[in-house]
Amino acid sequence: MLTHAAEDYLKSIYKLQEKGGKVSTGILAEYLDVKPASATGMIKKLKTMKLVRYERYRGVTLTAAGKTVALEIIRHHRLLELYLFKALGVPWDGVHEEAEKLEHVISEDVEARMDEFLGYPTADPHGAPIPDKNGVVIQTDSVPMTELQDGQSCVVAEVSDSDSALLRHIGSFNLYPGTAFRVVEVAPFEGPFTIDIAGQEVVIGREVAKHIFVDKVEDPDNV
Amino acid sequence: MLTHAAEDYLKSIYKLQEKGGKVSTGILAEYLDVKPASATGMIKKLKTMKLVRYERYRGVTLTAAGKTVALEIIRHHRLLELYLFKALGVPWDGVHEEAEKLEHVISEDVEARMDEFLGYPTADPHGAPIPDKNGVVIQTDSVPMTELQDGQSCVVAEVSDSDSALLRHIGSFNLYPGTAFRVVEVAPFEGPFTIDIAGQEVVIGREVAKHIFVDKVEDPDNV
DNA sequence: AAATAAATTTAGGCATAACTAAATTATATC
DNA sequence: GATATAATTTAGTTATGCCTAAATTTATTT
Structure with a gap:
C-alpha cells in the first residue's frame, strides 16, 4: 500500500501537470512545502514503483498507474x-x-x-x-475572471480552494459556483472589477479575481 | 501534536485499565499486536509527555492528561x-x-x-x-451472557466490536443492543444457551455468549 | 536460598520521510 | 565559449516506530 506522503506527491504532480506542463523538482517541492532534496528522494521511490517517469534534471511525469492513483x-x-x-x-x-x-x-x-x-x-x-x-x-473551458471585459456576463465556474481566508472573502460576495454576474466596469491599469450580482454592485480586486474562474454567457437575458 | 501511534497506545491503556486493572508491557504489546520492546519504547515517550505514569517492571497507568486524550x-x-x-x-x-x-x-x-x-x-x-x-x-452494570440462568430475561447491552465475523454471526440472530430475550435452557457442563427472541428459539454457543453483555430484567412481563 | 522460568528492558538495526550542507549539472549572461 | 547563477542531486543527519537478540529483573519452584 502507498503511504499518505506518496499519495500527496502523486496528487500534486497531477495538479501541476494540469496547469503548467513540465513538473520540476523545485516546483513540486514548493507546492508541497518541502525542500527540493526531499522531493528528489520521494520521486525516486515513486519511480521504483513505476508510478512516475523520471530522469534527473528532467522533471517528473505520471505513468498511467500513477495517474490512476492521483485521480482516486x-x-x-x-x-x-x-x-x-x-x-x-x-x-x-x-x-x-x-x-x-x-x-x-x-x-x-x-x-x-x-x-x-x-x-x-x-x-x-x-x-x-x-x-x-x-x-x-x-x-470545463472556464477562464479566469481577469480575462473579462466590460459588459460581459458570466457564471462562476470554480474558485481556488486552498486559501481559507480568500474563500471567506469571496463567499461574502456570494460568488459561489453557479452564481451569475455581469461586469459593469474594469478599471484601467490592472485595476479592480466592478460587477453586478443580482442587482448589487460589488468591487472585486484583481488579486481576488485571479482566483475566480467563470463560464462566459453569450446572451445576458438568458441567465 | 500526538502521533496516531501514541493515541492508539493511550486508548489501549485506557481500555485495558478498565477491564483488568494493572497494565503490563506484555499485555499492552499483545493488545496492540506489537512486540513488548516496542511498547516499552512508546511508554517511555508517553512518560516524558506526562501522559502516563511508569516505572520499569511495574506497569503503566494513565495520568489525568493521558486519560483525557484516551477518552477523546x-x-x-x-x-x-x-x-x-x-x-x-x-x-x-x-x-x-x-x-x-x-x-x-x-x-x-x-x-x-x-x-x-x-x-x-x-x-x-x-x-x-x-x-x-x-x-x-x-x-453500565451489564454482565456477560454466560452468567445467566434458566428462565432469566434480559436485554442486550453491548457486544464486543473488534471481530467482524463474530458481529455478523451475532447480527444474524438479531442480538443487537436493545434486543430483549429470555434464557430457555443453559446446557450443563459449559454447554450452549438456548434462548427465546421474539418467539423464536435460538441456540448460542458459549464462546459467542462470552462476547455478549446484557442487562438483567426482573419482571419478564415488563419488557 | 539457589535455580529456573517468565517478563521486561536495553542495545542495535531497519524503513520512512523529512532536513541541511556540499557537490553537481543546467541555464543564462557577457 | 567561458563564467556566473540557479536548480537539482547526493551525502549524511534526525525523528518515528517498528523489529530482533541479548541482558537484566522479577517471580516461581524446589
Whole structure:
C-alpha cells in the first residue's frame, strides 16, 4: 500500500501537470512545502514503483498507474468536500483542510456511499470537477475572471480552494459556483472589477479575481 | 501534536485499565499486536509527555492528561461508528475498522457536527458508551451472557466490536443492543444457551455468549 | 536460598520521510 | 565559449516506530 506522503506527491504532480506542463523538482517541492532534496528522494521511490517517469534534471511525469492513483485521491478529496458541506454543514472555507486529512483514510465502500448520498455529483463546493469511479474527469473551458471585459456576463465556474481566508472573502460576495454576474466596469491599469450580482454592485480586486474562474454567457437575458 | 501511534497506545491503556486493572508491557504489546520492546519504547515517550505514569517492571497507568486524550479518541471512534452506521448505512460489522482510521483524523468541529446530527447519543452501534464532550462516560452494570440462568430475561447491552465475523454471526440472530430475550435452557457442563427472541428459539454457543453483555430484567412481563 | 522460568528492558538495526550542507549539472549572461 | 547563477542531486543527519537478540529483573519452584 502507498503511504499518505506518496499519495500527496502523486496528487500534486497531477495538479501541476494540469496547469503548467513540465513538473520540476523545485516546483513540486514548493507546492508541497518541502525542500527540493526531499522531493528528489520521494520521486525516486515513486519511480521504483513505476508510478512516475523520471530522469534527473528532467522533471517528473505520471505513468498511467500513477495517474490512476492521483485521480482516486482527488476523487476522495472532492467527494469529501461536498459531503462535509452538504451532509454536515461544514462551511466551504473549512472543507478543504478537513478533506486533506480524510482523503487518505476512507475506504472505497464509504466513498461509494457518499457518492450515492450526494446523487453522483460532478463538482465539489468550489466548482472543481469530481472524477468518476473510473477516473474520468469532465473538463470545463472556464477562464479566469481577469480575462473579462466590460459588459460581459458570466457564471462562476470554480474558485481556488486552498486559501481559507480568500474563500471567506469571496463567499461574502456570494460568488459561489453557479452564481451569475455581469461586469459593469474594469478599471484601467490592472485595476479592480466592478460587477453586478443580482442587482448589487460589488468591487472585486484583481488579486481576488485571479482566483475566480467563470463560464462566459453569450446572451445576458438568458441567465 | 500526538502521533496516531501514541493515541492508539493511550486508548489501549485506557481500555485495558478498565477491564483488568494493572497494565503490563506484555499485555499492552499483545493488545496492540506489537512486540513488548516496542511498547516499552512508546511508554517511555508517553512518560516524558506526562501522559502516563511508569516505572520499569511495574506497569503503566494513565495520568489525568493521558486519560483525557484516551477518552477523546474513544469518543471519536464511537461517534464515528454510529455516524457511519446511521448516516451512511455502513453495516455494523464494518464500522469498527473504518472508525479505527478516521478517529485520529477528524476535527473537533466535525465531531461536534456528527454529535448534533445524531442527537447527542450515548452509545455506539455495539452498545459501547460514548464519552461526552467533557470525557464523562456513563457506566453500565451489564454482565456477560454466560452468567445467566434458566428462565432469566434480559436485554442486550453491548457486544464486543473488534471481530467482524463474530458481529455478523451475532447480527444474524438479531442480538443487537436493545434486543430483549429470555434464557430457555443453559446446557450443563459449559454447554450452549438456548434462548427465546421474539418467539423464536435460538441456540448460542458459549464462546459467542462470552462476547455478549446484557442487562438483567426482573419482571419478564415488563419488557 | 539457589535455580529456573517468565517478563521486561536495553542495545542495535531497519524503513520512512523529512532536513541541511556540499557537490553537481543546467541555464543564462557577457 | 567561458563564467556566473540557479536548480537539482547526493551525502549524511534526525525523528518515528517498528523489529530482533541479548541482558537484566522479577517471580516461581524446589
